[in-house]
Amino acid sequence: MARVRWWGTGLVVLVLLILGLLLPLVDKALGSGETALAAGTVIAVGTERAGGVRPVTFTVPAAGWVLNEARSSLTNNAEVSRDEVMVNLNVVIPLGSLDNRKLWDGFGRIVSMGGARLLGGPSAVTTRHGTAGLTGGLAGHGKVGSATVFTRDDLGATITASGPPDAYRTLADQVRAMVLSVEIAP
Amino acid sequence: MTRRPAFWLWAVMCLLGLWIALGAMEAQIGEFPAGALTGLVLLTPVLAAGVWALRRLHPVRPRPLGYALIAVAWGGLAAFGTALPANAAFQAIIAKTAGPEFNADWGASIAAPVDEELLKLAGVAVLALMAPRAVRGPLDGWGYGALAGFGFQIAENFLYVLNTIVLTGGTQDANAAFFTFGGRVIGGAWWSHWAMTAVGGAGLGCLLGRASRGTAALACASVVLAMALHAWWDSPLLPGAALLPVKGLPILLAAVVAYRLARRHYLARFRRAAREETARGVLVPGEDRVLAFRKWRRKERWDVPGGEPRRLLSRLRTAELDLLEDGFGGLEPDPRAADRLRAEIAVLRRRLEAARAGPVPPGTGTAPPGTAPPGTAPPRAVSPDAAPPGSARPDAARPDAARPDSA
Numbered sequence: 001m002a003r004v005r006w007w008g009t010g011l012v013v014l015v016l017l018i019l020g021l022l023l024p025l026v027d028k029a030l031g032s033g034e035t036a037l038a039a040g041t042v043i044a045v046g047t048e049r050a051g052g053v054r055p056v057t058f059t060v061p062a063a064g065w066v067l068n069e070a071r072s073s074l075t076n077n078a079e080v081s082r083d084e085v086m087v088n089l090n091v092v093i094p095l096g097s098l099d100n101r102k103l104w105d106g107f108g109r110i111v112s113m114g115g116a117r118l119l120g121g122p123s124a125v126t127t128r129h130g131t132a133g134l135t136g137g138l139a140g141h142g143k144v145g146s147a148t149v150f151t152r153d154d155l156g157a158t159i160t161a162s163g164p165p166d167a168y169r170t171l172a173d174q175v176r177a178m179v180l181s182v183e184i185a186p
Numbered sequence: 187m188t189r190r191p192a193f194w195l196w197a198v199m200c201l202l203g204l205w206i207a208l209g210a211m212e213a214q215i216g217e218f219p220a221g222a223l224t225g226l227v228l229l230t231p232v233l234a235a236g237v238w239a240l241r242r243l244h245p246v247r248p249r250p251l252g253y254a255l256i257a258v259a260w261g262g263l264a265a266f267g268t269a270l271p272a273n274a275a276f277q278a279i280i281a282k283t284a285g286p287e288f289n290a291d292w293g294a295s296i297a298a299p300v301d302e303e304l305l306k307l308a309g310v311a312v313l314a315l316m317a318p319r320a321v322r323g324p325l326d327g328w329g330y331g332a333l334a335g336f337g338f339q340i341a342e343n344f345l346y347v348l349n350t351i352v353l354t355g356g357t358q359d360a361n362a363a364f365f366t367f368g369g370r371v372i373g374g375a376w377w378s379h380w381a382m383t384a385v386g387g388a389g390l391g392c393l394l395g396r397a398s399r400g401t402a403a404l405a406c407a408s409v410v411l412a413m414a415l416h417a418w419w420d421s422p423l424l425p426g427a428a429l430l431p432v433k434g435l436p437i438l439l440a441a442v443v444a445y446r447l448a449r450r451h452y453l454a455r456f457r458r459a460a461r462e463e464t465a466r467g468v469l470v471p472g473e474d475r476v477l478a479f480r481k482w483r484r485k486e487r488w489d490v491p492g493g494e495p496r497r498l499l500s501r502l503r504t505a506e507l508d509l510l511e512d513g514f515g516g517l518e519p520d521p522r523a524a525d526r527l528r529a530e531i532a533v534l535r536r537r538l539e540a541a542r543a544g545p546v547p548p549g550t551g552t553a554p555p556g557t558a559p560p561g562t563a564p565p566r567a568v569s570p571d572a573a574p575p576g577s578a579r580p581d582a583a584r585p586d587a588a589r590p591d592s593a
Contacts, residue, residue, distance in 0.1 A: 023279070
């Protein structure tokens with residue numbers, strides 16, 4: 001029975017290797033897991049409500065964008081990208097009262113966790129659906145972009161868009177269109 | 187213990203898990219120190235209280251603190267740290283193969299049960315490989331499974347404090363910790379990781395205690411049941427906070443039933459071993475009854491003078507309990523342990539009798555007249571007044587009359 005201490009430990013190591021090493025390798029082998037999005041595709045994010053509807057939506061303005069499946073939980077966030085420019089929308093669920101200024105300040109702290117920073121004071125922005133928010137510049141890790149926050153009743157949304165300066169400048173209009181398409185269902 | 191490979195696996199995995207977990211959380215902790223600190227302050231007493239309670243959830247004696255901490259550390263560091271990349275990878279695989287919508291609904295209820303239950307239960311196996319005496323049956327597996335699960339639960343709750351801060355858009359700091367504490371500890375701790383892993387641990391304890399096809403099947407079934415309970419909890423079925431008790435109750439019920447079955451199994455073997463040792467003369471008739479109840483063992487100490495006699499009594503009872511549990515099984519049974527313990531019990535009994543009788547004159551030895559050598563029936567119990575207050579002393583001819591059933 002003394003041998004069990006070796007093969008038993010080996011068995012535990014095998015389980016640990018399968019879960020901690022093999023799964024990430026399989027994930028890597030499956031590639032980036034991107035779904036091509038057609039122009040006008042509406043992406044819905046947030047916890048499903050009655051009827052299976054997610055409360056925060058945005059629209060993809062043109063073909064060429066892809067949904068990053070592995071990095072989009074849809075319950076909390078969705079990430080789309082094109083030519084190294086990434087747009088990430090996160091749903092915000094406040095525990096108390098929420099306004100755009102408060103969310104902008106809090107969001108600045110979250111952005112700084114990733115080593116980026118918000119640039120200057122934010123300016124007001126209103127979506128096509130009439131939702132008011134704040135927007136401003138974003139920089140970090142050699143990338144440039146924008147950050148935007150929206151709030152409505154008991155829900156909010158934060159959007160970051162960033163990429164290498166040239167790529168971002170090329171797609172800036174599409175990013176802005178995507179940001180202005182955000183709708184938060186009441 | 188340090189000579190065993192499982193010890194080094196435990197140590198390396200705990201350090202690795204801590205490193206992975208800190209790497210995943212350090213940015214949030216640095217940016218939201220008030221929330222992180224509040225979470226830590228709230229969760230630390232819960233950890234202490236939970237370990238205390240789960241250690242004592244044993245019909246005869248509390249689980250050794252060292253073994254309990256080994257299980258908790260595995261759950262909170264090794265299993266938790268390894269689960270972070272494993273869950274992320276598993277859910278990414280589901281998203282890539284079944285689509286993000288399916289992953290959003292079912293990803294957590296598929297990935298987490300498989301990853302987390304296996305990782306937590308590995309803690310029970312590692313403990314059994316480190317210290318074969320620690321896991322001798324389903325009750326030990328239940329207890330150390332619960333402790334490993336509880337360690338995981340506390341670490342995960344701390345992560346949820348940080349996640350809640352992010353989910354609120356960074357607008358809440360300490361409040362997020364209070365909110366998480368209310369939801370996940372006060373509202374949800376009763377049917378969380380400890381309960382699921384306790385169920386799996388009970389079956390694994392059967393296999394680790396005595397390997398056979400039957401116990402292997404039981405271990406597999408209990409691990410699958412633990413995963414199913416976990417999947418049920420994480421599933422999108424019965425959504426909404428109001429229904430959480432309805433969702434959690436089956437998990438708590440499964441843990442309670444598993445405990446009752448494991449406890450019954452333990453007590454049956456305890457009584458059988460006590461009968462055999464009483465017949466062998468190692469235990470004094472009626473002693474098994476005192477051994478079975480923590481309260482009575484505590485009370486009998488009051489009747490023994492402090493100092494050496496009380497220490498000897500404590501050692502005697504420990505040796506007797508070790509002897510009764512020795513035959514329960516385990517990964518590496520020691521065939522000589524029982525005889526060694528019987529001899530130790532005889533020596534301790536003689537020394538205790540001598541100590542209770544008063545100073546021994548030089549040259550008379552430590553054994554007072556009438557004390558029994560191993561293998562013969564002793565003339566009387568170590569402490570005649572050790573019988574439980576208000577109860578008749580058990581009949582020597584019917585030692586099985588003692589039915590320990592206190593929790």
